Amino acid sequence: MVEEQLKPKAVIVIFGATGDLAKRKLYPSLYRMFRSGKIEDFAVIGAARRPWTNESYRENVEQSVKNIDMRDKDLQAFSSRFFYQPVDVTNSASYQDLNSLIQELEEDFHTEGNRVFYLAMAPEFFGIIAKNLKLHGLKDSAGWKRLVIEKPFGHDLPSAKQLNEEIRSAFDEDQIYRIDHYLGKEMVQNIEVIRFANGLFEHLWNNRFISNIQITSSESLGVEERARYYDHSGATRDMAQNHMMQMVALLAMEPPINLTTEEVRSEKIKVLRAMRSVNPEDVDAYFVRGQYGPGQIAGSEVTGYREETEELQDSDTETYVAGKIMIDNYRWAGVPFYIRTGKRLAVKSTKIVVEFQNIPMNLYYENKDDQHPNLLVINIQPEEGVTLYLNAKKDKVGHAEPIKLSYRNNLTDHGINTPEAYEKLLYDCLLGDATNFTHWDEVALSWSFIDSILAGWRMKRPAFPNYASGTMGPDAANKLLSKNGHHWWPVEE
Numbered sequence: 001m002v003e004e005q006l007k008p009k010a011v012i013v014i015f016g017a018t019g020d021l022a023k024r025k026l027y028p029s030l031y032r033m034f035r036s037g038k039i040e041d042f043a044v045i046g047a048a049r050r051p052w053t054n055e056s057y058r059e060n061v062e063q064s065v066k067n068i069d070m071r072d073k074d075l076q077a078f079s080s081r082f083f084y085q086p087v088d089v090t091n092s093a094s095y096q097d098l099n100s101l102i103q104e105l106e107e108d109f110h111t112e113g114n115r116v117f118y119l120a121m122a123p124e125f126f127g128i129i130a131k132n133l134k135l136h137g138l139k140d141s142a143g144w145k146r147l148v149i150e151k152p153f154g155h156d157l158p159s160a161k162q163l164n165e166e167i168r169s170a171f172d173e174d175q176i177y178r179i180d181h182y183l184g185k186e187m188v189q190n191i192e193v194i195r196f197a198n199g200l201f202e203h204l205w206n207n208r209f210i211s212n213i214q215i216t217s218s219e220s221l222g223v224e225e226r227a228r229y230y231d232h233s234g235a236t237r238d239m240a241q242n243h244m245m246q247m248v249a250l251l252a253m254e255p256p257i258n259l260t261t262e263e264v265r266s267e268k269i270k271v272l273r274a275m276r277s278v279n280p281e282d283v284d285a286y287f288v289r290g291q292y293g294p295g296q297i298a299g300s301e302v303t304g305y306r307e308e309t310e311e312l313q314d315s316d317t318e319t320y321v322a323g324k325i326m327i328d329n330y331r332w333a334g335v336p337f338y339i340r341t342g343k344r345l346a347v348k349s350t351k352i353v354v355e356f357q358n359i360p361m362n363l364y365y366e367n368k369d370d371q372h373p374n375l376l377v378i379n380i381q382p383e384e385g386v387t388l389y390l391n392a393k394k395d396k397v398g399h400a401e402p403i404k405l406s407y408r409n410n411l412t413d414h415g416i417n418t419p420e421a422y423e424k425l426l427y428d429c430l431l432g433d434a435t436n437f438t439h440w441d442e443v444a445l446s447w448s449f450i451d452s453i454l455a456g457w458r459m460k461r462p463a464f465p466n467y468a469s470g471t472m473g474p475d476a477a478n479k480l481l482s483k484n485g486h487h488w489w490p491v492e493e
């Protein structure tokens with residue numbers, strides 16, 4: 001339920017306030033909300049171990065938002081709401097000091113006891129923080145309390161369950177906001193609208209008219225400075241278990257009876273339950289993994305994954321995954337949902353291609369192979385928009401050619417009016433709208449699907465590297481589609 005009041009009041013405690021996520025995403029998001037007047041009565045407490053002061057913290061916060069729009073007056077009014085509290089989250093004495101500061105700020109900033117605890121820290125600390133917040137009375141204020149947590153949520157189903165139990169011992173499910181920042185992206189939020197507000201698509205949105213759906217999220221960068229984290233994760237855990245599964249669920253779900261959090265989530269959960277689980281022995285029929293070798297990106301030579309740092313030299317971690325997901329329900333029986341994601345690929349692009357079935361006899365193409373099916377392309381990033389491929393008359397009488405109808409979201413204004421994913425999600429959380437956050441059941445179902453893929457892969461060592469940097473991934477990913485008579489549609493513009 002969204003609260004009526006659209007200018008939420010709260011003290012926001014950011015654990016991990018000196019870290020990368022806080023600096024790159026959270027402070028700029030809060031600043032945009034402040035500048036656009038969405039939040040007025042608020043204060044932020046930054047908590048981390050470094051011995052910063054309020055002054056040095058505010059300088060850091062100002063630094064991290066300076067490139068957005070510099071108006072000194074606003075900036076000072078903004079940063080004066082930030083307070084720093086040195087905290088070691090493993091030390092229970094820290095929590096009493098923190099509680100005293102929160103209570104003091106609640107008086108000064110009239111936040112009515114509403115508290116957000118944002119855990120911008122490594123997941124191994126989530127459980128201990130949640131427990132201590134409860135134990136030391138930080139949940140005992142008069143207002144609402146919400147806990148925001150980042151990915152990764154576990155590295156398999158058992159670890160996710162354990163983490164969930166630890167958190168749930170202190171917070172109720174409806175107080176927990178699990179961020180999947182893809183759900184804050186404009187065009188991901190648009191999937192539902194494109195489907196459910198257009199009879200043109202929704203009437204055809206099933207196995208009678210759709211041939212297959214392809215979801216690509218490709219990166220041209222390698223692992224860069226995230227090598228250590230990434231090597232324990234890999235493309236499947238880092239991208240497929242969360243972001244790709246969420247997009248599949250949004251594309252495949254039934255229309256909810258209304259747009260409340262409960263109804264939308266319940267439809268997504270049904271899709272995740274209907275996904276055909278892959279027997280580990282059959283993994284190669286459904287999933288392909290890859291790791292990049294040396295190659296060229298934008299004309300420059302780049303090294304392979306195993307040469308990125310010394311500790312990766314024997315790594316079997318996949319930097320690429322492609323899969324065929326079958327949804328065994330009445331609407332989707334027989335329609336493959338293909339997903340692929342990877343690093344050091346030819347282009348950076350996140351895109352959904354819905355391929356409609358060809359008509360049985362196309363009079364306008366001499367050669368059947370030249371026929372171009374109708375495609376609906378949802379561009380998520382870097383471009384945002386929708387493209388529809390139709391067939392229209394060609395110069396020569398009796399011939400057709402594909403044409404495109406394109407709608408492009410106006411991205412020229414990257415300034416204050418363009419809310420980014422984190423900003424939207426943070427605002428939703430302050431309003432108490434959990435629709436675009438992940439429910440535990442979604443996390444559990446997607447881990448159980450992914451765990452059997454990973455179990456299948458553990459049975460044999462991969463022959464890595466198996467794709468050159470600057471290509472679109474291993475050849476086996478093309479074969480995955482061609483054996484069904486499909487092929488990947490290009491994702492470059």
Ligand code: NAP
Pocket residue numbers: 015016017018019020021022024047048049050087088089090119120121122123150151152
């Ligand atoms: P990071 O830069 O390593 O920051 C970690 C933060 O935790 C630092 O502020 C550190 O501050 C603090 N910290 C560590 N141990 C502590 C302790 N015992 N007590 C109190 N504070 C402690 O990590 P990050 O990149 O911001 O990532 C944070 C979380 O977000 C992770 O779960 C990550 O997977 C997730 N995430 C990050 C991104 C991103 O873009 N960075 C994207 C998606 C998800 P001190 O050293 O001062 O204590």
